[in-house]
Amino acid sequence: MSETPSPAPVRKKPKKRTIVGTILASLGVVFGALWGLDNWARQQVADYVTEKVEQVLSLENDEPVTVEIAGVSVIAQVLTGSLEQVDVGVDDVTIGEFTGGVSLRAEGIPIDLKKPVDTVQIEFRVNEKSIQKIAHFLSATAIDKVELVDSEIQFASQFKVFGFPVDVGVGVEPFAADGEVGFTPTTVSLNGTTTTASSLIDSYGSVAESLLKTRSICVARWLPVALTVDEVKVRDDDLVITIGANKEILDDASLRTLGSCG
Amino acid sequence: MSYAPQKKKRRWVGPVVILLVLVGLVVAAFFVAEKLARDAAGGVIARPLASALGSTSKVHVDLGPGLFLPQAASGRLDNVTISTDGVAVGEGTASLVLDTFGLPLDTGGTVDSVHATLSLDATAMQSVVPAGSTVAFAGTQFVVTSQADLGGVVTPVELTVTPTAAEGVVTLEVTAAKVNGAEVSLDDIRNGAYGPAAAALVAPAPLCVSPYLPAALTLSSAAVSGQSLVLEFDGKAVKLGALSTKGTCQEPAA
Numbered sequence: 001m002s003e004t005p006s007p008a009p010v011r012k013k014p015k016k017r018t019i020v021g022t023i024l025a026s027l028g029v030v031f032g033a034l035w036g037l038d039n040w041a042r043q044q045v046a047d048y049v050t051e052k053v054e055q056v057l058s059l060e061n062d063e064p065v066t067v068e069i070a071g072v073s074v075i076a077q078v079l080t081g082s083l084e085q086v087d088v089g090v091d092d093v094t095i096g097e098f099t100g101g102v103s104l105r106a107e108g109i110p111i112d113l114k115k116p117v118d119t120v121q122i123e124f125r126v127n128e129k130s131i132q133k134i135a136h137f138l139s140a141t142a143i144d145k146v147e148l149v150d151s152e153i154q155f156a157s158q159f160k161v162f163g164f165p166v167d168v169g170v171g172v173e174p175f176a177a178d179g180e181v182g183f184t185p186t187t188v189s190l191n192g193t194t195t196t197a198s199s200l201i202d203s204y205g206s207v208a209e210s211l212l213k214t215r216s217i218c219v220a221r222w223l224p225v226a227l228t229v230d231e232v233k234v235r236d237d238d239l240v241i242t243i244g245a246n247k248e249i250l251d252d253a254s255l256r257t258l259g260s261c262g
Numbered sequence: 263m264s265y266a267p268q269k270k271k272r273r274w275v276g277p278v279v280i281l282l283v284l285v286g287l288v289v290a291a292f293f294v295a296e297k298l299a300r301d302a303a304g305g306v307i308a309r310p311l312a313s314a315l316g317s318t319s320k321v322h323v324d325l326g327p328g329l330f331l332p333q334a335a336s337g338r339l340d341n342v343t344i345s346t347d348g349v350a351v352g353e354g355t356a357s358l359v360l361d362t363f364g365l366p367l368d369t370g371g372t373v374d375s376v377h378a379t380l381s382l383d384a385t386a387m388q389s390v391v392p393a394g395s396t397v398a399f400a401g402t403q404f405v406v407t408s409q410a411d412l413g414g415v416v417t418p419v420e421l422t423v424t425p426t427a428a429e430g431v432v433t434l435e436v437t438a439a440k441v442n443g444a445e446v447s448l449d450d451i452r453n454g455a456y457g458p459a460a461a462a463l464v465a466p467a468p469l470c471v472s473p474y475l476p477a478a479l480t481l482s483s484a485a486v487s488g489q490s491l492v493l494e495f496d497g498k499a500v501k502l503g504a505l506s507t508k509g510t511c512q513e514p515a516a
Contacts, residue, residue: 098280126280134281138288142331143295155291157299159334161306162369162502166334168299170291174283181283183290190298211297217286222278232283241283 034075042074045083053088053104065090083109097134100126100238113251120245121230125238148234152186167191174232174239179220179261181232185212218261225259226250292331300330311344314476314506315358319348339365349380351474352389356382358475371502378479378495380471387491390469399489403437413457417442421464425491427484432469432493439464472509476500479509 046067053065069077070085077083088104102125108118128148135146135155145156152171159166171187185197197212219229226248233240248254304323312321325333326341333339344360357380364374382390387397387404395408403424410419422438439446441456450456451464471481471493479495486492 098277124280126284131284134284135288138285139292139331141335142292142329143288144335153287153291155288155295157295157331157334159299159303159331159337159367161303161334161367162310164306166299166302166306168295168302170294170298172287172291172294174287181286183286185290185294188294188298190302211294215286215290215293217282219279219282222282229279239280239283241279243279 034073038073038075041078042069045069045074045086049086049088053090063090063093078111081111082115083111097137098126098130100124100130114249116247116249117245118247120227120248120250122227122243124241124243125235126241128237131239148237148239151234153234153239154187165191169194174234176219176229176232176242177216179218179228179259180216181219181229182214182216184214188212220259220261223259224255225257226254228259296329296331299334300325303330303334307342307344310506311360312346315346316350316474316508317346317348317358318350318355319346321346321348334367337367338371339367349474351382351386351471354383354386354389356380356386356474366502369502373500373502373505374498376476376479376495376497376500376505378475378497380475380493380495381487381490382471382493383490390471399486399491402486404486404491410460410463412441412460419460419463425469425484425486427481427493430481432471432481432484433466434469435466436464468511470511472511475509476505477507477509478504 046069049067050065053067054063066087066089068087068089069083070087071077071083074083083106085105085107086109088102088106090102092099093102102122104120104122106117106120110117128146131148131153132146135143142157143155144158145154147154147156149171152173154169154171156167156169158168167190169187169189170185172183173186175182175184187194187196188200189195197208200208201212223229223243226245227243228245229241230244231240231242233242304325307323307325308321311317311323315321322345324343324345325339326343328340330339340363342362342365344362345358347355347357349356349358359379359381361377361379362373362375363377366372384397384399388395391397391406392408395406398405398407400422403422406421406423408419408421409416411417412419418441420440420443421436423434424437426433426435436448439448439451441460446456448464451460454461469484475495476497478500479497481493482496483494484491
């Protein structure tokens with residue numbers, strides 16, 4: 001045992017610093033609590049959105065859903081009655097026969113779902129492999145090759161007639177307008193010689209025109225009336241379909257009513 | 263398990279839309295590809311056939327009502343109709359319609375069945391009747407008018423002929439005769455009342471048409487229809503390569 005230590009010299013703390021320290025500490029605690037609370041609220045909202053997305057997309061539980069809620073404070077947003085922006089992303093999701101990604105961005109989401117949401121944009125990306133699978137399924141063995149090239153989908157069919165190979169290719173560009181999704185044949189090729197549809201129409205007139213006319217289907221009939229197909233595009237080896245809603249009430253009732261074309 | 267029924271209740275629109283878009287894309291592409299393939303294949307089929315049939319005019323190929331691409335993928339076309347007006351028959355031309363069922367796209371293949379219709383109009387008939395004769399169709403028969411040397415006197419002879427098909431051969435049978443515009447008894451002619459040349463004229467004679475058609479086809483009927491002599495041929499399980507081999511007549515046509 002050593003000798004008892006001499007008591008430390010008692011120093012007088014400045015009073016001012018104590019008060020400031022106390023205030024800071026209290027504020028720290030309050031902010032910490034608020035931050036914690038906000039994070040908890042954020043997590044609650046994120047969990048709710050994740051669950052909704054999983055439910056709506058019929059996802060298996062192991063599909064990773066990322067939910068991002070923009071803005072500093074979720075609680076503050078909730079108090080104002082609406083969330084600024086929520087981004088949801090699901091990569092490599094398999095829905096039925098399709099594999100691709102889904103991303104959703106909603107802006108101005110009211111806490112009360114009876115009120116309209118400012119904007120919602122849902123983007124589906126279907127990869128080339130899924131498209132090939134479905135296209136082959138749809139066309140049996142008639143279409144041999146399906147590829148996404150630049151802005152079009154290219155289909156090719158090859159066969160032999162009395163030993164002569166015949167190689168037919170068609171490039172189609174999709175687009176969306178007024179609730180319809182249209183398809184315009186843009187290029188055709190025969191035994192390796194590619195021609196654009198427009199030059200074919202120029203040289204063969206109405207015969208080529210009727211063959212290469214744009215066809216469309218009314219997609220709105222299959223979608224809730226609040227949602228419209230904004231864009232169908234080929235982008236980076238994916239077929240991207242964008243569905244959106246503008247100032248629409250997205251409650252169960254409005255999602256049950258289907259739309260129509262023109 | 264409360265999750266599963268919930269999944270079923272709410273059907274997600276995403277796959278529906280994607281599927282619709284894909285169906286649209288495939289249909290749009292298919293229409294164009296089908297038309298292109300049809301035209302291209304028609305041309306490819308017509309070329310060797312035109313030379314095999316010795317046709318001088320355009321050969322039309324109708325690939326049937328069924329979708330062509332799936333058939334092409336299977337390597338066999340259900341029903342292809344090939345028609346041409348330019349099959350050379352002597353100096354004239356006859357029209358030919360070849361109806362094929364189960365046409366293989368592989369040259370070594372076998373056609374399930376072929377039905378051929380060869381129509382010879384009056385001009386084409388000119389080449390198969392004795393030189394200097396004219397042919398006119400009347401109902402189910404045709405009338406051959408020629409100048410025959412009957413015992414040193416050149417006399418107009420009109421023979422009414424009925425075509426029949428028997429054992430793969432077209433036989434022309436004279437059913438009535440007019441000499442110098444007057445009806446005469448066929449028996450009298452046959453018995454030599456007008457000389458041996460006239461007797462030979464009214465004897466049943468085979469009509470040689472085999473050199474105009476693939477040897478693998480067998481004559482099934484011969485009849486006058488409208489202003490043509492229509493000959494029908496059939497073939498079952500015919501090798502595609504065999505279609506380019508023409509037939510021959512046992513006795514050369516007079």
